[in-house]
Amino acid sequence: MRESNSSWVGAGIGRRAFGRGILGGAALAGSARLASPASAAPAGRTYRLAPEQLSRTADRDFFGVNGARIISAENARQWHDPAFQDALAAVGPGLIRVQGGTTSQWIDWRTGLFDEQDGGGFAGRNAGRPPITLPDWADIVRRTGATPLFDLNVVTSTLDDQLDMLRAARRLGMPIRYVELGNELWVPMRAYSAVYPTGSDYARAMNDWISAIHGEFPGARIGVAAADNSPGITGAFGGQRYADWNHGLYETLRDADAVTFHPYWIVDPVAADIASTAVGGTVNWTHVADTMLRDMPTGLQAWFTEYNQMGKEATPPLDRLPAVRQTWAVGLSVASFTLRALLDPRAGMAVVHCALNGAPSTTTGGGGTTNQAVHALISDGSGGSALFGRTALNIALTPIYHCLDEATTVRSLRLDPGVESPAGLLLPPYIGVADAFTGAELSSAAGIRAILINTSDRSLRITLPPSLVGAQEVRILAAAPTAAPAFVAGDTVSETGATVSDVLDLPAYSQALLRRR
Numbered sequence: 001m002r003e004s005n006s007s008w009v010g011a012g013i014g015r016r017a018f019g020r021g022i023l024g025g026a027a028l029a030g031s032a033r034l035a036s037p038a039s040a041a042p043a044g045r046t047y048r049l050a051p052e053q054l055s056r057t058a059d060r061d062f063f064g065v066n067g068a069r070i071i072s073a074e075n076a077r078q079w080h081d082p083a084f085q086d087a088l089a090a091v092g093p094g095l096i097r098v099q100g101g102t103t104s105q106w107i108d109w110r111t112g113l114f115d116e117q118d119g120g121g122f123a124g125r126n127a128g129r130p131p132i133t134l135p136d137w138a139d140i141v142r143r144t145g146a147t148p149l150f151d152l153n154v155v156t157s158t159l160d161d162q163l164d165m166l167r168a169a170r171r172l173g174m175p176i177r178y179v180e181l182g183n184e185l186w187v188p189m190r191a192y193s194a195v196y197p198t199g200s201d202y203a204r205a206m207n208d209w210i211s212a213i214h215g216e217f218p219g220a221r222i223g224v225a226a227a228d229n230s231p232g233i234t235g236a237f238g239g240q241r242y243a244d245w246n247h248g249l250y251e252t253l254r255d256a257d258a259v260t261f262h263p264y265w266i267v268d269p270v271a272a273d274i275a276s277t278a279v280g281g282t283v284n285w286t287h288v289a290d291t292m293l294r295d296m297p298t299g300l301q302a303w304f305t306e307y308n309q310m311g312k313e314a315t316p317p318l319d320r321l322p323a324v325r326q327t328w329a330v331g332l333s334v335a336s337f338t339l340r341a342l343l344d345p346r347a348g349m350a351v352v353h354c355a356l357n358g359a360p361s362t363t364t365g366g367g368g369t370t371n372q373a374v375h376a377l378i379s380d381g382s383g384g385s386a387l388f389g390r391t392a393l394n395i396a397l398t399p400i401y402h403c404l405d406e407a408t409t410v411r412s413l414r415l416d417p418g419v420e421s422p423a424g425l426l427l428p429p430y431i432g433v434a435d436a437f438t439g440a441e442l443s444s445a446a447g448i449r450a451i452l453i454n455t456s457d458r459s460l461r462i463t464l465p466p467s468l469v470g471a472q473e474v475r476i477l478a479a480a481p482t483a484a485p486a487f488v489a490g491d492t493v494s495e496t497g498a499t500v501s502d503v504l505d506l507p508a509y510s511q512a513l514l515r516r517r
Contacts, residue, residue: 046503048416048463049452051441055411056345060404061147061177063338063397064095065377066306067137068354070103071122073129075356078380078388079140080130087378087388088355089144092401096146097351098137101183101262101306104151109134109165115156119191134165138172148174149305149351152209154182155195159209166217176217178349180260180305181206186227186238186245193241199227199248207254214255221348223258223303224249230291230428250297258348259296262306263288263337266427269311269321274481275421278329278455278509279434280309281337287428293346301348304341308334308353308393311374324374328493329481331392332455332509336438338400339451343412343440352397358382358487379486389486395477395493399513400451405444413439413465419456441467447517452506457481460506464514471514474498478510 065088069075078084099107106120107113112131114122141148148169152162166176185192185202196202203224210222227238229246238245249259265284267276293302311324324330334352341350357372358380373383377394381387421436436456442449450468454460464471479485479493498504506512 052412061094064351065093066097066354068100069357076129085143097149105155149178151180185225199245200252203252221257223260226259258301258303260303260305264310268424268426276423281333285340305351306353326374328479328483331396335396358385386486391486408444450514452512454506469502471516473515475513478507481509
C-alpha cells in the first residue's frame with residue numbers, strides 16, 4: 001500500500017497554516033505530464049487478494065465526525081433539527097468532536113455563544129444564531145449513539161472552567177473517554193502565539209491540564225496538538241515557531257496518550273484529473289505514515305481529529321484556487337485514507353471534517369471556508385443541494401463505519417499484482433503513481449467482513465482468500481467518478497448485490513462490501 005516509481009516534491013501542513021508559495025507548487029506539479037500507470041494490466045488479468053499477517057484491534061469509536069459547521073445561524077439551527085440528527089445517526093459515527101475545531105477555542109460552553117474579542121474571527125457571528133449548548137450536545141450524542149470527543153478551550157478559558165465543563169457533561173450522561181487539548185495551536189495566529197509562544201510552552205502548560213484531568217477522570221485518554229513536521233516545508237510555510245513546534249512539544253510533554261494531526265490534501269488544480277482525485281487519499285496517507293507517524297514518540301497514538309480533501313478556501317493563497325465539487329472520486333479517496341488509518345496500529349481514531357455543510361452561500365460561508373461542498377458528510381440545502389442529502393462521502397464512509405463492532409480484528413488485504421494510477425497533488429506536492437486499491441478484512445463475533453476499494457479506471461477480477469470464499473452478502477457501490485450526489489440532481493451511486501464463490505468482479509471506481517457469517 002505504498003507509492004512506487006514516484007517523485008515527492010515536498011510535504012504538507014495543516015489546513016489553517018498555509019503561507020505564500022503553495023501556488024508555485026501547483027505550477028510545478030502541473031508542468032509535468034502524469035505518466036501512465038506503471039503496472040497497467042492487460043484485459044482479462046486476474047488479481048489475487050491476500051491478507052497480511054499483521055493485524056490490530058479496533059472498536060466502533062475509532063471512526064467519527066467533526067462537530068461542524070456550527071458557525072452560521074442557518075447551520076446552527078440545523079444541528080437542532082431531529083431530521084439532521086437522524087441523518088447523522090444513519091452514518092453511524094462512533095465519535096462526535098465537541099465543539100468542533102477552531103470554534104471550540106472561542107466559545108463559552110455555558111451559553112454556546114462565541115467570544116467576539118479580536119483575534120478569533122467570530123465578531124458578529126452570534127447575531128441570529130441559536131446557540132448549541134452542552135445539553136444540546138448531550139442530546140445529539142445520545143440520539144446518534146456516538147461518544148463525545150471533547151475539544152477543550154485552552155485559549156480563552158481556564159483549566160478550572162474546562163474541568164467544570166467536563167463535570168457538567170458527565171452529569172448529563174456524556175462519557176469522558178476522549179479529551180483533546182486545543183485545536184491547531186501551532187497556527188501563526190497572534191492570539192495563539194501570545195498564549196503559547198513555543199511548542200514547549202504549550203506542552204508545559206498542558207502537562208498541568210493532563211495531570212488534573214487524569215486525576216479526576218482516570219479513564220480519559222488525552223491528546224495534544226502536534227503539527228505536520230515534514231522536512232523542507234515547515235520553515236518555508238509556517239515560520240520558525242511552526243518549524244520548532246513538535247520538537248519542543250515532544251521534548252517537554254508528559255503523560256499524554258496521543259498527539260492530534262489534521263492531514264488535509266489538495267489535488268493539483270492545474271493538472272487535476274479524475275485519477276489524481278481518486279487516489280489523492282492514498283498519496284496523502286503514505287505521506288502521513290512516512291513523516292508524522294514516523295517521528296511520533298513511542299507510546300503515543302496518532303489521533304486524526306480532522307482530515308479531508310480540500311480546495312478553495314478564504315485563507316490566502318487557497319482563495320486563488322478553483323472550487324472543487326465533491327464527487328464519487330472524492331468519496332472513494334477519503335474512504336481509502338480512512339481505511340488505511342484503521343489498518344495502522346499507530347492510529348487511534350479518524351474523525352472526518354465535517355458533519356454538515358453545503359455549497360457556499362452568504363449564510364453558511366463563515367469560519368474561513370468558501371468551498372464547503374468538498375467537505376460535506378451531509379448537505380445542508382444551500383447552493384441547490386439536497387436538504388440533509390447523502391453526499392459521496394456519506395455513501396462511501398457509512399458502510400465502513402458500520403463494519404466496526406466491539407473488539408474487531410482488522411488486517412490489510414493486498415492485491416497481487418498491484419494496481420496503480422497516475423497522481424498529481426498540490427498538497428502534499430507529488431507527481432507519480434499511487435496504489436489504486438485499498439482492502440481490509442474485519443473479524444468480530446458478527447463474522448468476517450471485507451471492504452475493497454477500487455480507485456482505478458478499470459474493472460478488477462479478484463480471486464478471494466479462503467476467509468471470504470462463499471461470502472453470503474456482497475454489495476457493490478459504483479458510480480461515474482464525476483457523479484456528485486446531493487449536489488447535482490439525479491446523480492446517484494448504485495448499490496447492487498452479487499453472488500460469489502471464489503472470484504469477484506470489482507468495477508472501476510467502486511467499493512465492495514463482503515460478509516461471511
